[in-house]
Amino acid sequence: MTILDRLLDELHTVKGPIRSSDLASRIGISDSALDGMLGVLVSKGKLKGSASTVDEELVACSGTACGASCVGLDKCPFIVDVPEVFSLVIEAPKVEHGRPLGR
Amino acid sequence: MNTFRIDYGEELEDAIDDLTSQINNSEDVSQRFPHRWLAVALLDNDPGLEEHLGGSVDGEALLARRDELRESLGPGIDTAIAGRRYDVVHEITASSVDSGGRRQKTATDRIDAIVINRYLGLPIFLGAMWVVFKITTDIAGAFLDWIDGAVSGPISDLATSAVSAIGLEGTWVESLIVDGAIAGVGAILVFLPVLFSLYLALAFLEDSGYMARAAFVMDRLMRGVGLQGKSFLPMLVGFGCTVPAIYATRTLDNERDRIMTAMLVPFMSCGARLPVYVLMSTIFFPRYAGLVVFSMYLLGIVVALVIGVILRRTALPVTRHAPTIMELPPYRMPTVHSIWFHTWVRAKAFLKDAGSIIFVTMMVVWLLMAIPVSGAGSFADTDVSDSAFAAVAGTVAPVFDPAGFGSWEATGSLMSGFVAKEVVIGTMAQVYGVEVAEADEAESISTLGSIRDLGVGLGAAVVDAAKAIPAMVGIDLGTEEAEAESSTLMGSLRLGFEESSGGHGALAALAFMVFVLIYTPCMAAVAAIRHEIGVRWMWMSIIGQSLLAWAMAVAVFQVGLVVGAG
Numbered sequence: 222m223t224i225l226d227r228l229l230d231e232l233h234t235v236k237g238p239i240r241s242s243d244l245a246s247r248i249g250i251s252d253s254a255l256d257g258m259l260g261v262l263v264s265k266g267k268l269k270g271s272a273s274t275v276d277e278e279l280v281a282c283s284g285t286a287c288g289a290s291c292v293g294l295d296k297c298p299f300i301v302d303v304p305e306v307f308s309l310v311i312e313a314p315k316v317e318h319g320r321p322l323g324r
Numbered sequence: 325m326n327t328f329r330i331d332y333g334e335e336l337e338d339a340i341d342d343l344t345s346q347i348n349n350s351e352d353v354s355q356r357f358p359h360r361w362l363a364v365a366l367l368d369n370d371p372g373l374e375e376h377l378g379g380s381v382d383g384e385a386l387l388a389r390r391d392e393l394r395e396s397l398g399p400g401i402d403t404a405i406a407g408r409r410y411d412v413v414h415e416i417t418a419s420s421v422d423s424g425g426r427r428q429k430t431a432t433d434r435i436d437a438i439v440i441n442r443y444l445g446l447p448i449f450l451g452a453m454w455v456v457f458k459i460t461t462d463i464a465g466a467f468l469d470w471i472d473g474a475v476s477g478p479i480s481d482l483a484t485s486a487v488s489a490i491g492l493e494g495t496w497v498e499s500l501i502v503d504g505a506i507a508g509v510g511a512i513l514v515f516l517p518v519l520f521s522l523y524l525a526l527a528f529l530e531d532s533g534y535m536a537r538a539a540f541v542m543d544r545l546m547r548g549v550g551l552q553g554k555s556f557l558p559m560l561v562g563f564g565c566t567v568p569a570i571y572a573t574r575t576l577d578n579e580r581d582r583i584m585t586a587m588l589v590p591f592m593s594c595g596a597r598l599p600v601y602v603l604m605s606t607i608f609f610p611r612y613a614g615l616v617v618f619s620m621y622l623l624g625i626v627v628a629l630v631i632g633v634i635l636r637r638t639a640l641p642v643t644r645h646a647p648t649i650m651e652l653p654p655y656r657m658p659t660v661h662s663i664w665f666h667t668w669v670r671a672k673a674f675l676k677d678a679g680s681i682i683f684v685t686m687m688v689v690w691l692l693m694a695i696p697v698s699g700a701g702s703f704a705d706t707d708v709s710d711s712a713f714a715a716v717a718g719t720v721a722p723v724f725d726p727a728g729f730g731s732w733e734a735t736g737s738l739m740s741g742f743v744a745k746e747v748v749i750g751t752m753a754q755v756y757g758v759e760v761a762e763a764d765e766a767e768s769i770s771t772l773g774s775i776r777d778l779g780v781g782l783g784a785a786v787v788d789a790a791k792a793i794p795a796m797v798g799i800d801l802g803t804e805e806a807e808a809e810s811s812t813l814m815g816s817l818r819l820g821f822e823e824s825s826g827g828h829g830a831l832a833a834l835a836f837m838v839f840v841l842i843y844t845p846c847m848a849a850v851a852a853i854r855h856e857i858g859v860r861w862m863w864m865s866i867i868g869q870s871l872l873a874w875a876m877a878v879a880v881f882q883v884g885l886v887v888g889a890g
Binding site: 223224225226229232233235236237238239240241242244250254256258259261262265266267268269304305306307308309310 | 400402403404406407408410411413414433436440536539540543544547557646647648649650651652653
């Protein structure tokens, strides 16, 4: 079982949210190493990332009430700076990453 | 020559050998790529390779063989190659880098152990919210009277003088400028310090790193009602403005969560509703204004959670939710420049709105109030209660009798508030303020307009705001008793609510605030819901929120009467 498999297995066992630094501790790697692994898992379709809750294309608000005269992220005054979030793609059955290959 | 080679294990190495031999046999492909590298990249499903290999017979054959091998290896192949590489890197670093044993806990880790603790996280979050609204009402509230004095005094007087100078005194133009534009938009601008302090507090929470923790803490609560944790992120945005919050639901993983979150986001009290709470609580609950405002925000969250549970058990049954990883930033001390920048950007947007859609809406309200439909008045010279606005609002007003605010003034304010919540205050200033202004016209010109008085008033406001800071933690530096109704608008609002509720003005005001919290936030939010989740849900949102708002307002007033409150 590779580190990535262990990471995915660990995610299957947690209930609720987990800090990335706590996840890194659990599998014995540094925070920066985890960053790269999360990126790889997103590119492999195992995780879904949201770089920003409200990314640029989402705030093309046509409305002008409530102070939201938004035409882009930089113009939208009510964007709260939220954390980067990754979630497990649950359509992928657990067995997908559970079978180690060749080792 | 570097002979380092990663051993991918027997099963994968066999597949690599299989592809490598096929590459060796292809003159075209073998000359273009290192053989083993290409075999590994093919098995790893490198997205760029199809472009390079497609089109040639050998390349297509190679891709076909790749697909066969990947299928026989199973879905584990997706992470096997990258995972093995990470293993090798990990082995090398572990044998060559001394990291000093276990990872040391940082200050952020130690603070997080308390702030996002399963049991302490929520009380701390609520405490942070309470402090925000205490600052908003107690400190910023000290400046309300001062700005109100500036708008209704020198600014109105200046406008009146200017109109007189061009010979339009007593005409509809004067009414339009003074009663429409200045009274309406000015009443909203009065609350700029309140919103400014809210933005200031939000900027501090964001820059310090706490806002990300709030999302983490609320994640657990969201899962409790069957939403994925990420649903709270749009809701967090909703505390600022509902519109981008509804658009933010696009980032959620499935349609059911998107619909549910978009239906719940409007219950998060947006910044535009804050002036209504502050005005009403300052008039009717002067000692507990901060607590009342805080309760409104809390009630919004509770209502959202309850509605979430109901939707989960009826129209939108629960699905399994994936665990989430949050990259929480380290705590840091916010810089003055950064906080000022964020606050100013938001305040500027509020001012921009006041000058655009709110201004236009105020003009429409003024027009409706200028058109007489009964009585002996003429255009722009009629009693407001004889106007088209009063007639329309008056037909709907009886609906709100059981909630204690069944007057045409309050009803008309709520109706115009459908456009944007800021307009509720502007309309109140027009319908309540105009009547008083007409009665006190002579007095107002003689007593207001003194810029010197305004300077003194500003000094007093600064002192009151400074005294409010220690008062928040129970240290009384001699703050004067809160003035419940220092302005004409406040006085006539109190009278109006006392009258419509049969002497239970405070209860009616509370019911009014609950209605403002629950009913449709604004037209732009409705458009956003329609755009994101469709017309059917848009109508469900409008009708459902209106009925719920009415039911809750009535419940607050009637239960309050029964238990003898207010």
